[in-house]
Amino acid sequence: DVMVSWVEILYMSLIALATAILMIVMLKLFTGVVVWMIVIFMSILVTGAAGFCWYKWYLSDKLYKSTDPTYQTPEQADVVRTWLIYSLVASGVAVVVLLVLLVMRKRIKLVVRLFKEAGSAIGRMPLLLIQPVWTLMILIAALGVLLALTFYLESSSDLYQNKSRKRFKMVYLRWYHLFGVLWISAFIVACQDLVIAGAVAVWYFSRKKSKLGWPIGRATCNLIRYHMGSVALGSFLIAVVRFARLILMTIQQRLKGATNKFAQFLLRMLHCCLVCFEKFLRFLNRNAYIQIAIHGTSFCEGARKGLIVIINNALRVLAINSVGTFLLFLNKIGCVAIVVMVGSVIIQFHQDITYTWVPLTIGGAIAFLIAHCFMLVYEICLDTIFMCFCEDCEMNNGGDKPYFMSxxxxxxxxxxxxxxxxxxxxxxxxxxxxxxxxxxxxxxxxxxxxxxxxxx
Structure with missing residues (x-):
């Protein structure tokens, strides 16, 4: 089916590319309408979920009370109790979400303006959109070399008659090689973040934005000349956390048949903490790279400045990371939905395809990858412009020191x-x-x- 439908898959890939570009344009033109629609949708969603839970609790409670006591079962009581817990939790979530949206209603206006600015930056520097393509190509090449090194590593060492004998040197080398894979992959992705942040920072702090020269090339040169150590340190921290997660997962796998439930619970809790810490560290690293792109500082100083800006603008950051991230996710899902719908229309005229879900799944996966690459650039631009906006307000006063902002x-x-x-x-x-x-x-x-x- 894949070989027969490769032309249709190519068409779906081109449609995904065109749809992603169209959504970038729509984000710039209709951001305000879309953002406020998302806010209204979130309000209706949490309120409706709470109302639905209370309605189900009412029905189950009414049924339980109307049943003769001699026929009442513990399962019915558990259902009533469960729906009551769901209702209380959903109501609490609804109250918190509505209060947060009420408090952040003015910050949401800033999110809309930042989205428009990110669209303007990408419009001035359209080559930013192909940066994930270069990153993906470099990642594939690097992982290919690392895979070849893995084959060399596994085919080395001495032969043993006893197959059960542990080769501790090889075990250590495998873990060492795995850590290198994690570090190199995180390093390549971090280089992309710093290049995009550097180009957007040059665009923001330029008085004549129509005469930028080659900001992407300048940001790449600055990365190679000044900031490779900072990127290496930031990616090293990410690699350490991911390596610790892999060790915990290995221990969990070996203890799967064990009877010690407390140890398994403790390992799961540690793994959950590491996942949360990795997400925070990635968020902190990105803001550190943005500060490095703006001020040219070291990684530690950039992380310190980025953390101060985040703390001083906590509600703004919350608005951007909630509304903005959800909006970008909706764009990814929308791109996949459009490609799958159009692909199903195209494929239905092809009689030689046995299972239509195979090319549709491949086309949808390619569409999600393309949309993710485009929205990733938009997300980095959004974070960089917000950080530049905060630094602009801190450094200038609009009088003898005019602002750089639009x-x-x-x-x-x-x-x-x-x-x-x-x-x-x-x-x-x-x-x-x-x-x-x-x-x-x-x-x-x-x-x-x-x-x-x-x-x-």
């Missing part, structure tokens, strides 16, 4: 300045009546208002 992002700063100016003008008379105590009181309130406005 008019689209300057709206947030204008809103802050107008709110702060209104506060100062409205409390001059009140400060005159209240004297020094009033001056100190309004100064403290003003600092709080300044912090509130800054986080809008």
């Amino acid at each position: 008019t689209n992002l300057l709206v947030n700063i204008s809103l802050f300045r107008s709110t702060w100016s209104n506060w100062q003008s409205n409390c001059r008379v009140t400060k005159w009546f209240l004297g020094s105590f009033g001056s100190q009181y309004y100064h403290n309130c003003g600092v709080q208002l300044q912090s509130i406005c800054w986080n809008m």
